Amino acid sequence: MDSKIIWFPACCFHFVLGQIRYSLPEEMRKGLFVGDVARDLGLDVTRLVSGRARLVIDDDNQYVALNQNKGHIVVNEIIDREKLCAKKSPCSFSLEIVLEDPLELFSITIEIQDVNDHAPSFPKKEIHLEISESTPTGTVFLLESAADPDVGINSLQSYSLKENRHFVLKQHTRTDGSKNAEMMLRTGLDREKQSEHALILTAVDGGEPQRSGTVKIHIAVLDANDNAPVFTQSVYKASVLENVLQGKIIAKVSAVDADQGYNGNVTYYFTHLEEDLSCPFEINSYTGDVKLTGEIDYEVSSNYEINLQAKDPWGVVGASKLIIEIADANDNSPIITMASFSGKISEDSLPGTVVALISVQDKDSGRNGQVHLNIDENLPFKIKSSLRNYYTLVTQQILDREKLSKYNITLTATDEGFPALSSRKTVVLDVTDINDNAPTFSQSVYITQVMENNSPGVAMLQIHATDPDQDRNARVSYFLIDGEVNGNPVSTYFSINTESGVIQSLRSLDFEQVKEYNIKVQAQDGGSPPLNRKTTVIIRVQDQNDNPPQVLYPVQTGGSLVAEMVPRSVDVGYLVTKVVAVDVDSGQNAWLSYKLQKATDRALFEVGLQNGEIRTIRQVTDKDAVKQRLTVIVEDNGQPSRSATVIVNVAVADSFPEVLSEFTDFTQDKEYNDNLTFYLVLALAVVSFLFITCLVVIISVKIYRWRQSRVMYHSNLPVIPYYPPRYSDTLGTGTLQHVYNYEVCRTTDSRKSDIQYVQPMSQSLVSVDDAGTENLQNGEQPSSVSNTSTLVSWSVGLYANPVFNPRGDEERFPCWEYCTRPRFGSEKDAYWPGPHRYRRKHPVRRTEDRQRDASRE
Known part of the structure; x- marks a missing residue:
């Protein structure tokens, strides 16, 4: 913004005059900065606040506002220069800033700069x-x-x-x-x-x-009458035998007027015949036919020369001449007239199609008047004679516009007089197009490559097809043929521009999902009916290194630590374990290499670069620590490369008690104690969330069941049998093919019994839980297990007796004083499902339960 300050001397009443000028473009939005008046006036911001600075604007529109805290003038509302000043230039408005204690007045002029926000417009379209x-x-x-x-x-x-x-x-x-x-x-x-x-x-x-x-x-x-009638010929000639009967039309003259409507009407006259009343001819004023009205004699007069005149309604005339020859010899050439000729023929016309009807006249008589019409033999046409002096021009073979679109046909008429007379006439025949050619692709198969994770909308390739037809028959449009990729339509993956043939991707492609797309593209012309041709577009997705390696073994568990056991008596090169990893990428992006990143003792172990095998590189000594922690990094060969790390715990010992004590300290002292605070906070949050969730769920279920029972109590609908839901295997083994629903019920003295659970171990691994208890797989059962170390597992739906057998009414089931169980049965004794509470401490028969429930309902 441009600013200019002009100061005037102050008066004795502390009345200071100052002038500032700012310039800003129109259409600025509200809140934008106009000028820093505190800086330009040399005032402190506190002075603006203490002096209760305010803006005094003469106009009702408050275009700007003052921010006292910053000393800035900002835009208060959008300013339209055209509305404010119209065509006036420069456009500006003035305002004042008033300060009190002492009173000070500063004048500000704000100039509004024009922005090209209007286009020239005409009052009419x-x-x-x-x-x-x-x-x-x-x-x-x-x-x-x-x-x-x-x-x-x-x-x-x-x-x-x-x-x-x-x-x-x-x-x-x-x-x-x-x-x-x-x-x-x-x-x-x-x-x-x-x-x-x-x-x-x-x-x-x-x-x-x-x-x-x-x-x-x-x-x-x-239109203006600016054209005179013009005869089609400057001189008309006619020949007539001396024995021609009166009334014979000797010649026909014609004139055209290029004017329109009434101005184009033409009438015909003979001129300069007033002094020669013996003229044996007269002309039709409207048709231009010249006929014989008297007797003619070759010996008296061998020719007649008559002046012709064509006149329009406004008296504008055109002139020509008619010469009539009177002879008794073959002195007239044949005249070729196109009686019917459109000048066009379709290329799909069958052989024998009539192209033109041709009239050939010879005013001679006898052999002198017999005429033969011929054309060039190299043309695919021939002449057929129909009536006297009329011929038809017909096609002789199928035409092809794509080979030759125009024919110049020369007609030659020859009479049989001596000497023979002939005449020629050349006509142009255009072959019109039909949609007889399908579009042709420049390639039979289009192959392109695109890198995966591409941006949607990127053009991948352009296909092109040509059509030798004409106009709309040659206008080619491109379409994708319906197909599926991974169960989805092709149109969800790609699109094609119907005009240009550019194929674009609508989504980001993933090499790991689909490596190659085979899509069909159809090119269709604009004919009726349209013709089309198909081609195949192969889009090959190139792999990017977008997936890190995945470690399959050893599995990193979040519970107990898993360690590989190495006896101290092993030799150099002993295979401790093998790190197995895969990479879903392909090519060099999937070439994996294994490196030892960190180790408790680097001099004891090494990792195979290609196979991931962890082997000892020296003899194990008594000084080596029992617990060894190895960090192996797996890297692929991509650019840039991706990696994954895996931690391998190795126990260097000959006996399990030594391993147990070392790893118990390791897990409890280091991992557990280091994260104690985090686990406490996390446990508190989880418990609080579960408590609130359970409370909401219990209340919702209670209300829902109460409402259902109320609805069913007042409803006359038939009762639907209830079948309890099937619960999944909570042990996570996934080996149960048939899942049943069980309910856990115990007697009042069942608290004294425990369920012992021993987890099997693999042969080569030592599994140590957080409490330091070891489990073995060598078939050994511990001689005694205390109640405190016994894993008691209660899982609803797994360790209990069935609630009931729908077909066995005699079965008894134990239950505590307060329990909930679903009820269902056959259609006869079925009733609406819902919670049923019992207060019995002793088992009862199911038949009694049903009778009691039936009486209640």
């Missing part, structure tokens, strides 16, 4: 003009001006007109600086050549970025 074709060149047509509320360089700067050969644009600048445009006729208009013109007028400003506005100009050309 289209301009319609009607211009006569007789309008002289140089005529100027004033165009509507565009408006741009911005000022300066952001305002309207220039106009441009779409390039054309009839009109040119002229720009003018008014005294107020605004610009207007005029359109001048540069070349004359001709309605007969083009009856309408469409132009585009564009107005642009000079801002950054530049903005523009356009308007369409439609010009309709009005």
Whole structure:
């Protein structure tokens, strides 16, 4: 922001005048910084607060506000320069800052800079003009001006007109600086050549970025009688035998007028015949037919020369001449007339299709009037004779527009007179296209590669197909053919641009899931019916090193420590254990190497770089510690490489008691004591959360069952038998194929009995729990197990008698004083499930229970 300070001397009443000027662009949002008045006025912020500084603004709009705590002026509301000042430049408004004790007044001027936020716009979307074709060149047509509320360089700067050969644009600048445009006729208009013109007028400003506005100009050309009738021939000739009957049409003249409507009507006349009343011919004023009305004699007159005149309704005339030859010899050539000819034929026309009906006339008689019509033999057409003097041009074989789209056919008519006379006529036949060619891909199979974890929307490749057909039959569109990848449609993985054929990925690809995608792409033209062709696109996903190695063995458990036992008498190279790891990546990204990162004694063990085998590198001595902790790092060969670490505990001892004592101290003294505080806090949080959760669940279940019992009590619906849910195996072994629901019930004196549980051990591992109790697998059972060290496992659904057998009414079951059990049975004695509470200390028969429940319900 630009700022300028102008000071004036203070008066005796501590009344200080100062002036600050700030400049900011329009459309700034609320809260943005305008200026630091405290710094610019040399005042302390505390002075603004103690003097209760405030802004005095004459306008009702509070565009800015004062922040007393910082001494800043900030934007209070969005300022629209066009609304504030319109076209006035520069645009500014003034305000004052007033301070008390002593009274001080400072004047501030804020100048609003224009932003190019408006594009030039025309008052109308289209301009319609009607211009006569007789309008002289140089005529100027004033165009509507565009408006741009911005000022300066952001305002309207220039106009441009779409390039054309009839009109040119002229720009003018008014005294107020605004610009207007005029359109001048540069070349004359001709309605007969083009009856309408469409132009585009564009107005642009000079801002950054530049903005523009356009308007369409439609010009309709009005017809003027500026064309005289023109005969189709400058001289008409006719031959007639001297024995021709009266009324015979000797010739036919024709004139055309390029004007439109009434101005194009033509009538025909003979001129300069007033003094020669013996002319034996007359012309039809409307048709132009010249016929014989009197007798003719070759010996009297061998020819007649008649002046022809064609006149439009406004008296504009055109002239020609008719020469009639009277002869008794073969002096007339055949005349070829295209009686029916469209100039076009479809390429799928069958052989024998009629192309044109041709009329050949010869005014001679006898052999002199017999005519033969022929064409070039190399063309796929032939001439057939139908009626006298009429021939049909038919196709001789199937046409192919893609090979040859146009034929120049020369017709030759020859009579049988002596000497023979002939005439030629060349016609152009265009072969129209049909959709007989399917699109063709540039490649039969497209193969591309893309790196996995790519960003969605990335273009992978572009396919291209060509169609030799024409226009819309050659317009090719591309589509993905429906298919599935991992059970999902192909369209969820890729998309294709129907116009350009660019294939994009819609999601990030994963090499570990799918390594190669085979998708089908179809190219379809715009014909009716459309033709298509398919191709295969193979997208191969390249692997990235995005997965770290996974250690399969030894398994890192969070409970008891697992240690490999090494006797002290082993030799050098003894295989202690093997670290097994895998990497789901491929190639060199999956090449794993094993390194010993940390060890209690590096001189005792080594790790195989390729196989992960941990072996001893020297003899074990009595000085070596019993507990050895090895940290092995597994790295892949990717760039950058990823790694995983595994901790291997090794027990160097010949007896289990020594191992037990060492690892008990290790686990209790180090790991447990070091994390004691953390575990206490965690346990407290878990217990609190479980207590609250259980309380909410119990209350919800109670309310739900109460509501269900109320609903069923008042309902007449049939009772649905209840089958208890099946619970999964809580031991986590996953070996039970059939899961049953059990309920644990004990007698009142069952507290005195315990269940002993001994966990089996592997042959090569020593498992030490947190309490330091060892378990062996060598088939040995401990001679005595105290009640304190016995693992008692109570698991609902595993160690108990079945609640009841639905088919055995005689079964008894023990239960404590207060227990809950589900009830269900056959349809006869079924009832709605729900909790049933009993207060019996002795077993009862189920039949009695059912009878009692039935009476209650």
